[in-house]
Amino acid sequence: MTNGKLYHGASLYPELWSRDVLMRDIAAMKEAGINVVRMGEFAWSVLEPEEGRIDIGFFVEVIGLLYENGIETVMCTPTPTPPIWMSHGHPERMHVNEQGTVMNHGARQHVCTNNAYFRERAALITERIAQAVGRLPGVVAWQLDNEFKAHVADCLCSSCKELWQRWLERRYGAIEALNEAWGTNVWSQTYRRFEEVPQPGPTPFLHNSSLRTMYRLFTMEQIAEFADEQAAIIRRYSAAPITHNSNIPFHLDNERLFRNLDFAAFDSYASQANAHAYLFNCDLWRNLKPGEAFWVMETSPSFAASLESYATPHPNGYVKAEAVAAYALGAGGFCYWLWRQQRSGSEQPHGSVVSAWGEPTIGYRSVLEAEAARRELEPVLLASRPARAEVAITYSDRAKAFLQTEPHRKLNYRGLMNDFYKRFLALGLYRDVVPEGGELTGYKLLFTPFLPYVSPEFLQRALRWVAEGGVWVAGPLTGGRTGEHTIPTDAGLSELEAWAGVKTVYTYPMEGTGSVGEAFGVTAPLSLWSAVFAPAGRETAVVGTIAAGLTPGLAFATERLHGRGKIVMLGSLPCGEAGDLLLQKLIGHYADEAGVALRSDVTPGTLVVPRTGDDGNDLWVIINMDGLGGTVTLPREGLDVMTGRKAAAGALAVAAYEYRVIRMEK
């Protein structure tokens, strides 16, 4: 969502401050270059102080004041913080956590979003807000709720119980089908009726894996349906596009959630040490609504904090680099949480743009730098768009749910994926992180690590794409589970094996077994739950051999042609420094083989974003993210768009947090 400009925004809570403070904030925002605010997401009690007494007038007026001052509004629905009239005396409406503890009024997300009364009141307040502000010229977009399922995961309340059992009935039709799908005959858990299927509350040992995973999927589906409901109401009164401020750790299926929304947005509070996690988000959210600019809806101008702890403030210069990276990677907005420090509540220490007493904060200078960059870059970025990558990495919140059910030694999908992703940055490979259901056409190289369940739909799509020339690297931890979170009974990796031309000889955990693999000239320890292969037929080549451990001589990596493309199986995760090198060699090898051209020779810590100008020329946005400066090799002569000077082919230096835009003729 760009709307003909790049947005630079902040969260504003006019309902918490006097009119006088608001007027000063508006003036200060103008001065700082803030051109959009997000507001309303926690304001339910202001809008409806008593059940049914609704008045949206306050926000109508604020939106007007802002608009008069050149500041547009992302309006929110206030559903994450139901007022006291909803919760007081109604424990049955509250969220119930996995230990069975009923939440009290306080904090946020305390009411169950599946409670019928909540849904009714949420629909009403949403409708009234949409009616009142939906066509105001200042309202440029909508955000639903706030960070769905950030603080809560599965709810075990009785409303959820009933919905869960109905959801199961729709999914399985007959209880016998559920029993069969889940293998409930293990431990005599067999159910006779859907009303008997429990929620995953406390038990002496572990619940059935299918029950746990399905409950996660149920939760993710329900919250997405709530988003659908809200969006449908808003659309009756407003043409402004709708989004949600999501993130990877939340208990959501982001692909499903954004399916019915208009543009994608995320919140990120990664510290500089985790800059790769921030870039991972940009590369993923760009692909949740392809072709539509995503937003960084929240990030700190300096540091995140709550009463419990505070993070490290960003170094000076880093926020500018973050903003430039986001815009270059396809963001239409870059927004701070929050404009004015909270004076009360639970997050008072959190970094802001101005303090609770109205002065610039430690982050203020960074905001000015980001704004200067935005102004400078706006024309060139609006006249270009991020290149489509040639390399795709599949992201799946369903895979995340599977790994939560089956965490082994606290394996964490997010951490595994971020680590895997880091290597693409190190190799200077431009990449898309693509949701499981995303289009593959156009990519040359596909990675699907940590994807326990490869759905028939995905498999068919991937195979078609391989047949047309793609190179698919599947694994590690890919393909060993069914869609019901059980073990395949036909083959270790089920149908995938035949296509990949392998037989899974063994599956077992490699830690502590002295397992070592050799591939691409590198010898490295192997780790994690692994699948060990034998080639099935002459067409399969072993590219990674187990050199030591329990199964020497067998393969941990293979490849096989399929149509005009190739399927590469990676059955284990090389680890340690040598493992890192092995994986980089593997990625580099297949990037070469697949003919990946969108890459650059760049020092680590500096990012190159290739974009395509409306004039057809190539643009490289180069940003130093680590504060150490770096160099990048320009493949051919170009023009430094900011200075108007020529940029010679060869090494180009960038200073700490510096950005450069180089146009190179096609």
Added chain:
Amino acid sequence: MTNGKLYHGASLYPELWSRDVLMRDIAAMKEAGINVVRMGEFAWSVLEPEEGRIDIGFFVEVIGLLYENGIETVMCTPTPTPPIWMSHGHPERMHVNEQGTVMNHGARQHVCTNNAYFRERAALITERIAQAVGRLPGVVAWQLDNEFKAHVADCLCSSCKELWQRWLERRYGAIEALNEAWGTNVWSQTYRRFEEVPQPGPTPFLHNSSLRTMYRLFTMEQIAEFADEQAAIIRRYSAAPITHNSNIPFHLDNERLFRNLDFAAFDSYASQANAHAYLFNCDLWRNLKPGEAFWVMETSPSFAASLESYATPHPNGYVKAEAVAAYALGAGGFCYWLWRQQRSGSEQPHGSVVSAWGEPTIGYRSVLEAEAARRELEPVLLASRPARAEVAITYSDRAKAFLQTEPHRKLNYRGLMNDFYKRFLALGLYRDVVPEGGELTGYKLLFTPFLPYVSPEFLQRALRWVAEGGVWVAGPLTGGRTGEHTIPTDAGLSELEAWAGVKTVYTYPMEGTGSVGEAFGVTAPLSLWSAVFAPAGRETAVVGTIAAGLTPGLAFATERLHGRGKIVMLGSLPCGEAGDLLLQKLIGHYADEAGVALRSDVTPGTLVVPRTGDDGNDLWVIINMDGLGGTVTLPREGLDVMTGRKAAAGALAVAAYEYRVIRMEK
């Protein structure tokens, strides 16, 4: 339980798979040499899908099919996994943990085994199974339930509350007696009626020690009574011997539990690094039903795992060594959990013999090796029996319960005992681990470490045995508590002091005090809660003196003749490397003094099991357990039973995981 053969078995779940899979499994088991399966323990919902609709036909048929194929059956009662018709809508039947959380249906052991309705239904299903299969020729033995109290400890449900109060009434007669025994006047906890005595639920600080320990003893007694009930029912319909698959970490009094069962069995998933824990089990379970072969009812062919985590796979060769060690140490059966990998449930990653898709697993080769060894050893082992050891170490689940109540810095009875035991292996001393009530006659040397309460019965028995020539080493942490888990008021170690000829001058924790002890030429730091002695009379000799710390000059180890034997007091635990050496010297010293002959000069990591042939000759089974190989000194010329060659006196080498059987004439 040997029944004229050595059993090699696996757990089978025919109720989870098709008839076709079953037939393939039977064929594969035959091929692998599996001659017994254990089954039925989780099959309640198959046998009784609706309350009262019971049909055992399925297992009758499977037992028959197996038997036709030479495979016998250990049949189980299915009580660890009550079906949904028992738990649904009945929270009052569920287990309640120490935090007061009521369990949901799911996992296993979720229903309270003291609930009257559970007992009634458990009795009925047990009777019906016993009726149906009790006299089938394939049924070679019974297992009650599965791993009693593995996932749950004390239950705080209202059924247990009532039983607890009745149990107390039987134990104490009058509430005044309980108050006096427990010293409830501390903190005004005095009760007026048994109905007032609480279960050990949440309190602001610690419960009375007696209440906590007695609740553990109550729990252990109740579950043993449940086992008694089940056994009695089965015996009405079957002559096959009855066992249970127990283990040390479970919340059980194993001695009491097995009193009314026919043979002993345990489950062990120790990794190779904890091989000593596995051997400890063999040495203990052999002595739970003396003269009757025990079974290793469950062990992994490769690695244990659940959805939460997985262990390290065993090295190739180790499973064979485990099997040989078990058979040599007196096992009649060595069985895997499980034959076919689960496709669903909570333990899918767990090591198995064949995979969910029917192929040999990483552990399969180990199973074949174990079977080859079994076949080779069967004749010689059936024609001999483990020697009775000359050294006994007392094991007490009551002591475990005491240490759970009073864990100091997380002291753990199991860990303390295993560490203590390790030194006997290192010294090549053949040993029995003997339950508290076990017969002492025949032993030369007795150790009773970590036994807070020395009962009058035990004391009298030990004293009689000492008087006849035994050497008894009491301590550390032995004797400082009464049977009610209070402190003696007559002397620090109560009556034991007089017999040992010591006065306990002080008791105090030695960590951090710089305490150092000297004994047997070694100086070592002292640790743990310690009793510090002065000799009481000239007949007591100090053998360990405190050289530094708060009480220099006093004794931590003493000895005194009693009849033809000797009582050695060990008041403190020497620690660190020097402490290890000191303890080895101490053990060695008293082994010499007691004239212990059943020992061998063997390198660490290799096990020597002395057995006595029916021909009266000595057999040594020698097994390398650490995969590094080793040597043992043969005291005299013998015959290598496997090769038929002479084995010269002196050093005999064994290769990694190799086993040898040497017959030496008496």
Added chain:
Amino acid sequence: MTNGKLYHGASLYPELWSRDVLMRDIAAMKEAGINVVRMGEFAWSVLEPEEGRIDIGFFVEVIGLLYENGIETVMCTPTPTPPIWMSHGHPERMHVNEQGTVMNHGARQHVCTNNAYFRERAALITERIAQAVGRLPGVVAWQLDNEFKAHVADCLCSSCKELWQRWLERRYGAIEALNEAWGTNVWSQTYRRFEEVPQPGPTPFLHNSSLRTMYRLFTMEQIAEFADEQAAIIRRYSAAPITHNSNIPFHLDNERLFRNLDFAAFDSYASQANAHAYLFNCDLWRNLKPGEAFWVMETSPSFAASLESYATPHPNGYVKAEAVAAYALGAGGFCYWLWRQQRSGSEQPHGSVVSAWGEPTIGYRSVLEAEAARRELEPVLLASRPARAEVAITYSDRAKAFLQTEPHRKLNYRGLMNDFYKRFLALGLYRDVVPEGGELTGYKLLFTPFLPYVSPEFLQRALRWVAEGGVWVAGPLTGGRTGEHTIPTDAGLSELEAWAGVKTVYTYPMEGTGSVGEAFGVTAPLSLWSAVFAPAGRETAVVGTIAAGLTPGLAFATERLHGRGKIVMLGSLPCGEAGDLLLQKLIGHYADEAGVALRSDVTPGTLVVPRTGDDGNDLWVIINMDGLGGTVTLPREGLDVMTGRKAAAGALAVAAYEYRVIRMEK
């Protein structure tokens, strides 16, 4: 409370033992020099075994027996351990913890002290005890209850809910005022009625800071009111002074609690490694009831312990040093917990003076040493009193409550304060730790570290004192919060800034930012949440400058004259070894500037306590606390009071744990 002697005491539980044991204990106490016992605090069920059946006769008799033997009594009210007749069948009377768990009968503090029935029964038993023993000659003092709020913090029972809401109503008058004060409009938490304001039970994320802090203040006020009630009842029947055995970790406002009591007392079980924490207590408790001797009501003769764990026994000699330090620093009593080891309950392993079987323990020798010292020192200490310090450090349990609500990375007020305090010991500066409301007149130098809220009352008092010549060092972490636990909206440190002549340019956390400060010739890393200053006007001098980090050139320490004194702002905490040095330089600098004379040149680990004799001369009590011995420089010639010899000016050596008393003429 000295009553013309120095008390040396122990806790006695005659209700737990036979008459015979009591008589032996009395004889042994006489022999050991114990001249006071504390008793009765857990004896409710002995005094009132059935509701309303009260008989205090037992204690009347014991008090008499003791008194006949020269032993006086501190009598306690038995309210920490309500009998079973109060708790059985009454969950609504029990304490409910922050997770909502209802306590069971057991341990202590299990009944909510705000429950109306509890209050009624507590008043009655207190009255009956006071009536019975209040005028006995042996009763020298009273202790209320025992360690209020040691095991429990905020209670969430329904009695507390109602009281909380009434308390809020009294505090705020109208719900609108509460909403405004707490800023409940954040997250739509706005309440419509006081009955809607929840207790701080479980929520998905953090509660409002004001709610959490106010609940803590409410809890602290309620328990103090309970103490007031008890004291008022006792005073109707007894003239003996009343105290409570408190400590810093308990959930109390000690200043408020002791306001209506007669003398101060604390319990301390600090190990030698934390000797500074013990001295901190002495320096604080001396100032809770200025001019009145405090008591060390409980300390271990050797080590603290419970069933869960035990501490390290004190080195020989250390208890004597503790006793001398306490008496020198103003203690009127030094008492052990406990005389005779418990035979039952939950604390059997705890160090005592005699064992459960009546023998001297490992700590007995220490008791004799302490008694010898007491006897030697009594005349000289009773004829003198501790000097009033020139340096004050403000202590605030309200500040502790604020930091509990907002712990950042587990910041701990106690730990921060103890660390800060340590430096005064190292510098040989004699100091008072003064409660927030304590009188400042007479001090030359004041430190107020870690005081988030500087109340107007405190500010005005401090300013008046500064105007008259005091030097006030404010910070770190001082002044950034309002009394409602919100952020000031006028300036970062609110009103304090104007007086200190600074503008808080930024507030932010310095960890990880490379922040370095320079002051007093030392360069050190800066840490914690920091306020960074610019001088506001020429009168403000920068004394500490930020040399590196995000805000180089700004100040972290400033000073400004105010009247005849000076306000020093310290915005950050220097850390590491260099930070320690910097702080020592800073303290030393301002001690010089303020003309602090009560200091000594003493090696670390040795304590100098300046006292003033009734004859006007100076007395120095010198005690080695670290067991390493040390030296102190006598500023002028004196007399060694113990030996009667001259003590020359200059270096005086003290041996390990030795104490000396030097009289120097004024």
